[in-house]
Amino acid sequence: MSIPYHYVNVPTGFKTARIIEDASEYAHLIKRARRPLLLLGPLTLRISLNGRLLMEYGVDIAKAANIPVCATAHTKKKLLELGVTPESTYDIIEIINHLKDKEWRGVKKEGNHDLVMFLGFRTDLGQQGLSTLKHFAPHLRTMTLCKYYYPNAAYSLPNLKDDKWGEFLENLIANLKEKGV
Amino acid sequence: MVVIVKKKTRKDEKLEIIRAEDLWEPVGPTPMPDLADLRNWDMRLLKTYKPFYAPFCDLCCFCTYGKCDLTGEQGGACGIDMPTQQGRIVLLACCGGVAAHGAHGRHIIDYLIEKYGEDYKIDLGTQVAVEAPIIRTVLGLKPETLGDLKKAIEYVERGLIHLVSSLHTGQEGSDLDYESKALHAGMLDHVALEVTDIAQIVGFSFPTSIADTPLVDFGWGVVDKTKPVILCIGHNPATATSIIDYLNQNNLQDEVEVCGICCTALEVTRYSKAAKVIGPLSRQLFFVRSGVADVIVTEEQCIRADTSLEAKKAGSALIAASDKACYGLDNVTEKEADEIVKEMVEVGKQVLILVPEKAAEVAVKVAIKIARQREKELIEASQVPELVQECHNCRICDRNCPNLLPVGEAVEQAGKGNLEKLIEVFNKCLGCGKCEQDCPRNIPILKLMQAVASGETFKLRSGRGPIHDVEIRKVGAPIVLGTIPGVVAFVGCSNFPEEIDEVAEMMEEFARRKYIVVASGCAAMAAATKKDAEGKTIYEKYPPDFDAGGVLNVGSCVANSHIAGAAIKIANIFAALPLRANYEVIADYILNRVGACGVAWGAYSWKAAAIATGCNRWGIPVVVGPHSSKYRRLYLSRKEEDDWTVMDGRTRQLVDTQEPSPEHLINVVESKERAIVTIAKLCIRKNDTPQGRQIKLNHYIALHKQYLGTLPDDLHLFIRRTTDIPIFFKKEVMEYLQKVGWKEKPVLTLPTLIGTYPSKVPLEAVIH
Amino acid sequence: MAGMFPVDVGPQYEGEAIRKADFYVEFGGPDVKSKFELVTLKTMNEVEHEKIEVVGPDIPELTEGGSYPLGILIDVAGSEIEKEMEPVFERRIHLYANYIEGFWHMAQRNDIWMRLHKNSYKKGLNSLKEIGKILIFLYTSEIPIIEKISTTFITDEKKVEEFLPKALEVYKARDERLKGIREEDVEEFYSCSLCQSFAPTHICIATPERVANCGAINWFDGRAAYKLDPEGPVQEVKKGECLDPIRGEYSGCNELAVVKSLRSYDRVYLHSAFEHPHTSCGCFQAICFYIPEADAFGIVHRDFVGNTVMDVPFSTMAGQTSGGRQVEGSLGIALEYLRSPKFLQADGGLYRVVWMPKEIKERYKEATPQDLYDKIATEEDVTNADELVDFLKRVGHPWVKGEVELPV
Known part of the structure; x- marks a missing residue:
């Protein structure tokens, strides 16, 4: 059994995340999704990997697979500086509130999303948000991209050290850029 | 018959x-x-x-x-x-x-x-x-x-x-x-x-009908360690005030230091301005472990369950003074005071005394006696490397921390003589001690923090109780005409996501923008942790009046009643609505017409949940910090999808305003930047006059641009007619409105929910 | 707004005072002889849009800590602008200037006083041209009928002194126009519903001889506000037939009252405190209250501390007066209404006032007839109604002596 990095996120029920360590498998899940959505949290402004801001990795992922972005908290400003205009600026709880409604039309009004990806949130808040979607949004799957095991996600990375995490993200981006599923 | x-x-x-x-x-x-x-x-x-x-x-x-x-x-x-x-x-x-x-x-x-x-x-x-x-x-x-x-x-x-x-x-x-x-x-x-x-x-006899209550000393370093020190923890001031009385009656007020943690501190400083405030809940364990207190007196609520153990470890005496928290101690209430003192001093017995006056007498006598025998040495920077020697970077402390702090890195760096990270961690520390609980090497992490915790004295405004009727009458017109964009209340516990002084920063942002800023409880204390370039805290910088640009401390958490009370008084004193058994009308009034917003940035307790939910029933929205997602429930709307129809009390017609004001009743926000923008938005109400709406939007737009880089993405929802647009942003906003295909909306002066749902209340009641 | 101007601009800076020790330079004020501000309507050809000129030294050439003369000339042009709007636009200088972070503006016309904070100077607000830019930006943002606008700042003392008499003439002409106009001379009054949010049945009426209760809107302000925003809270009211010239009852106002007060009253007397008095919300500047013991009136203003001659403070009386109800003997008024020739006309006007706070009495000294001034009691003369009656008898107040005839 995997233990979340932060003990406050200890799992409390039967349904827990499928832990995936292989970037190509992650990429496959993302490409297979019809309407993925990437949620960027404020920690993307503070965490750096290999000299790059975590947000830049987020931007690369979004660009590589043409994924719309929801800039939560105050991430919009930096995102604009990086040349990306987010499709939504709902805050984390607000976007989750919309996502859990099957009938919602999504950030591009094309239909609700089926794969929601999380990057750069505090783990306790992330775990709570994922709980809402786990229990009340059976029409979508959640996927976390941070270096922590998130029991409430559908798909999660294991706890990783920074070097392995950076490697994973780079591999993921490379995989996403490849043609084909 | x-x-x-x-x-x-x-x-x-x-x-x-x-x-x-x-x-x-x-x-x-x-x-x-x-x-x-x-x-x-x-x-x-x-x-x-x-x-x-x-x-x-x-x-x-x-x-x-x-x-x-x-x-x-x-x-x-x-x-x-x-x-x-x-x-x-x-x-x-x-x-x-x-x-x-x-x-x-x-x-x-x-x-x-x-x-x-x-x-x-x-x-x-x-x-x-x-x-x-x-x-x-x-x-x-x-x-x-x-x-x-x-x-x-x-x-x-x-x-x-x-x-x-x-x-x-x-x-x-x-x-x-x-x-x-x-x-x-x-x-x-x-x-x-x-x-x-x-x-x-x-x-x-706490102060009331005074706005200019005294500024008292706040900070863990404010206590004179050379004197006997009595620390009161909890919420019930019966014992703390009895201690003050006992000291005064026996002419010992200059001989013994009385300090408090949590609401007791706010209460006792309303009783005596010589009492000192150590800090909010997050400083409790830290201060107890420092051993500065000779006697710890606990009553009820928000006290650590292991206080008995911790007091013993620190060499402090302990008197439990409430039947809610007895810690398994002997109830010595019936014994003679001097007999109790003897047992406590000679064999270190900890006791339960349920009569405040007796607890006070014993506390003072014990403090004076044992202070002489105790060494109060605090850890200094030079001692840190040695204390940290055993650390082998397992990072179990990180994993245990409920605030997700990089404790391990801070300890590691401190071992090398670099204390920067440790200072950062201390400023965000919730004081739970879990980092130490499982440390395999027993590194005394909380003690280490003594070396970096600022011992400065900060000035905190003592609690003033209710808002004055005259103040309410005075702000009525400015609120209507718009020079006061809202009332923002910073309340609640100290389970903050980041630095403890974020609350001070948020309060300052609104005080300088001429909102009315009110504080209470642990948040009121957190507000005093930041000094400006001139060494002043927010309480010294802004006047304590319930007026534009004023910063008030109403008092402890029970004083939160005065904040809701102020909103109610606006309905009654200024708008002449009757209060008596008239809950629905008053709550409807507050929801639709009083631009107030609560902020519980560090809420942790059940009490906070009750207070916030009570505010919600009155129609006052509340913004909470990320930890509050653990309360499990929020009250949210979906602004563009939901129905914002209200009754226009003047025309008796239903009007679809399309305006989400306020947008949510209680909402979790992750960052302080986003919180500030959200708070400004949550002060908008449907009956704002054009001037009032201009002023409120001026702040919402300015703040959104500052923190998120652009005009707000939902701005068009809050503009009814072009006269709502703040002058400074008019050109930009007109362009934006054209781009999104904005259409004019009606301006209401009597928006009400009465008439939109089955209620005993007639529409006339809203007009009086 | 980051980047656009060297300092922040917004309503939160209104009311921000700058102390002597903190100002970089000061313009106008009590230590300077010549100063003025003037807005003039010109033709389209006469105005070069967005031109800003400084005649004389600009701020960098002035000595820090000094007080200097200043004349501000703002010329506007636009096909829909009328000459009467000049004073309304001129008062905007005060509003806009105070929006500027670290810049303070006080008073109006040839009384102006301005200070620039050292911090704002350091941030880059170091030229009158910058101030001019901000003013022009705000004018053109707020008032779309201004098609062209230019500003000139005169700091050359001689030139300021030269221009000053011309400005004074303009002010005088405006005052003459204002003084001359009576209710009889116009067909329309103006109503203001800004406070209805707090008092749903209240509607305020501004006539050439009656300022709105809050003191902020006189008949000219009303006219300009209505022209600038015809859908707004200030509306035109056709006065209709004059039903009672003494009490100030007009059919148009009565019809308005029915609608705006949600039918709670249908008649209003503009110049009487009895029978159908004008209502208030809660923002009136003062209360004109009936004193039964003297069968006369007292005036008390919002800032008055302590008990009035009725043994209760302003706040208690305000409770009675407010809320959009017609309360006989309790009238919320603007202080400027004391100067009106029709002040409380039906009930005896100023001659029936027997008590006023000292501060107000002194402030409105020239509006009070000389034979009456010393006979009005203040809080320094009496503390209750009994003492008041004695005082009035002693000084021989005309009302108490029965010398005042009520108009019929």
């Missing part, structure tokens, strides 16, 4: 309790409402502000049929589903809050009635004629004596038993109805708060 005895109904009983024959106002539709009396109002609120659940635990473990995993379509063995279970736990938390505040109030009332009698008059000074806006509105009673306050507490107690009953297995089956009960609990909680603070003010 036949004697016909008229049967007394419950309604008759209520009218008797509230002295209905005393016609200071006619009695409204809901005197002393029971659980289902305001249900229609609740359901109307919940229709727009739907419950949003984030289950904290997948299981229900409440009965012996469990444990039941409620994930997905699974229900519990009793038939309950996940949303209903979450509503149930929320109600449980709110009941706990009601009980905590109510029992504290009951203690104080009983204590004071014993001292002064039931007929002791309530007088809050020449500036406060509307002495109890909450009791007047909820019960329909104008309290004149302590005996009247007792009636109010009895009303709370009576309601609480029904609410707790509904928590039992096989009770409520609807999440919305659990929420309605939670809202009811919140309302009862506010009554309890008001009873308690009025009783305290009147019984302990």
Whole structure:
């Protein structure tokens, strides 16, 4: 059994995340999704990997697979500086509130999303948000991209050290850029 | 002879309790409402502000049929589903809050009635004629004596038993109805708060009718360690004030230091400005471990459960003074004071004393005696590397930290002589000690922080109690005409996500923008942790008046009643709406027309949940920090999808305003930057005059640009006519409005929800 | 707004005072003889749009800590602008200037006083041209009928002194126009509903001889506000037939009252405190209250501390007066209404006033007839109604002596 990095996120029920360590498998899940959505949290402004801001990795992922972005908290400003205009600026709880409604039309009004990806949130808040979607949004799957095991996600990375995490993200981006599923 | 005895109904009983024959106002539709009396109002609120659940635990473990995993379509063995279970736990938390505040109030009332009698008059000074806006509105009673306050507490107690009953297995089956009960609990909680603070003010002669209360010393370093030190922790000021009295009576006030943590600190400094405030809840363990306190006196609420152990470790004596927290200690209340002192000094016995005056006497005597024998040495920077030597970077401390802090890295760096990271961690530390609990090398992490914790003295404004009627009258016009963009209240506990001084920063942002800024409880203390370039805290920088650009501390957490009270008084004093048993009309007024917003950035307790839910029933929105996602429930709208139709009281027509104001009733925001922008938005109300709307939008737009880089993405929802656009941004905004295809919307002066749902209240009541 | 101007601009800077020790330079004020501000309507050809000129030394050439003369000339042009709007636009200088972070503006016309904070100077607000830019930006943002606007700042003392008499003439002409106009001379009054949010049945009426209760809107302000925003809270009211010239009852106002007060009253007297008095919300500047013992009136203003001669403070009386109700003997008024020739005309006007706070009495000294001034009691003369009656008898107040005839 995997233990979340932060003990406050200890799992409390039967349904827990499928832990995936292989970037190509992650990429496959993302490409297979019809309407993925990437949620960027404020920690993307503070965490750096290999000299790059975590947000830049987020931007690369979004660009590589043409994924719309929801800039939560105050991430919009930096995102604009990086040349990306987010499709939504709902805050984390607000976007989750919309996502859990099957009938919602999504950030591009094309239909609700089926794969929601999380990057750069505090783990306790992330775990709570994922709980809402786990229990009340059976029409979508959640996927976390941070270096922590998130029991409430559908798909999660294991706890990783920074070097392995950076490697994973780079591999993921490379995989996403490849043609084909 | 036949004697016909008229049967007394419950309604008759209520009218008797509230002295209905005393016609200071006619009695409204809901005197002393029971659980289902305001249900229609609740359901109307919940229709727009739907419950949003984030289950904290997948299981229900409440009965012996469990444990039941409620994930997905699974229900519990009793038939309950996940949303209903979450509503149930929320109600449980709110009941706990009601009980905590109510029992504290009951203690104080009983204590004071014993001292002064039931007929002791309530007088809050020449500036406060509307002495109890909450009791007047909820019960329909104008309290004149302590005996009247007792009636109010009895009303709370009576309601609480029904609410707790509904928590039992096989009770409520609807999440919305659990929420309605939670809202009811919140309302009862506010009554309890008001009873308690009025009783305290009147019984302990706390300041009232004064805005300019003294600035007191705050900070863990403010205590004179060379003197005997008594530390009071908790919420009930009976013991703390008795200690002050004892010192004064025996001319020892300059000999002994009295300091406090948590609400007690805020109470005792309303009693004596010589008392010192150590800090909020997050500084409790840190300070206890420092050993600076010679005697620790605990009463109730928010005290560490292991205080007995910690006191022993630190060599401090301990007196428990409340039947809520006895720690397994011997009850020595009946013994002679000097006998108790002897046992405590000679063999280090810790005791339970349930009479405040005796506890006070013993505390002082013990402190004086043992202070002489104790060394109070604090850790210095030079000692740190040695203490950290054993650390092998396992990072179990990181994993245990509920605030997710990089404790391990801070300790590692400190070992090398670099204390930067440790300072950062200390500023965000919640003071729980979990980092140390599992440390395999027993590194004394909290003690290390003594080397980096600033020992500076900060100035904190002591609590002033209710807002003055005259102040309310004065701000009425500016609020209408728009020079005051809103009232923002920073309240609640210290479970902050980041630095403790974020609250000070947020408050400053609004004070300098000429909002009215109010604070209470641990948040009021956190506000004092930041000094500007001139060394001033926010309390020294801004005037303590309930006016534009004013920064006030109403007092402890029970003083939160005065914040809701201010909103109620605006409806009554300025808009001349009757309060008596008129809850729905007043709450409708506040929701639609009073631009107020609460912020509980570090809420952690059940009490906070009750207070916030109580605010919500009044129609006051609240912003909470990320930890509050663990309360499991929020009240959110979806601005573009939901129905923002209200009744226009002037034309008696329903009007679709398309304006989400306020957008949510309680919402979790992750970062302080986003919180600041959200707060500005949440102060917008449908009846803003064009000038008022201009001013509010000026701040919303300016803040959104500053922190998010652009005009707000929902700006078009808040512009009714072009005269709503703040001058400075007019050109940009006009362009934007054209781009999104904006159309003009009606400006209402009498927006109300009355008429949009089934209610006993006639539309006329909204106009008086 | 980051980047656009060297300092922040917004309503939160209104009311921000700058102390002597903190100002970089000061313009106008009590230590300077010549200063003025003037807005003039010109033709389209006469105005070069967005031109900003400084005649004389600009701020960098002035000595820090000094006080200097200043004339501000703002020329506007636009096909829909009328000459009467000049004073309304001129008062905007005060509003806009105070929006500027670290810049303070006080008073109006030839009384102006301005200070520039050292911090704002350091941030780059170091030229009158910058101030001019901000003013022009705000004018053109707020008032679309201004098609062209230019500003000139005169700091050359001689030139300021030269221009000053011309400005004074303009001010005088405006005052003459204002003084001359009576209710009889116009067909329309103006109503303001800004406070209805707090008092749903209240509607305020501004006439050439009656300022709105809050003191902020006189008849000219009303006219300009209505022209600038015809859908706004200030509306034109045709006065209709004059039903009672003494009490100030007009059919148009009565019809308006029915609608705006949600039918709670249908008649209003503009100049009487009895029978159908004008209502108030809660923002009136003062209360004109009936004193039964003297059968006369007292005036008390919002800032008055302590009990009035009626043994209750302003706040208690305000409770009675407010809320959009017609309360006989309790009238919310603007202080400027004391100067009106029709002040409380039906009830005896100023001659029936027997008590006023000292501060107000002194402030409105020239509006009070000389034979009356010393006979009005203040809080320094009496503390209750009995003492008041004695005082009035002693000084021989005309009303008490029965010398005042009520108009019929």
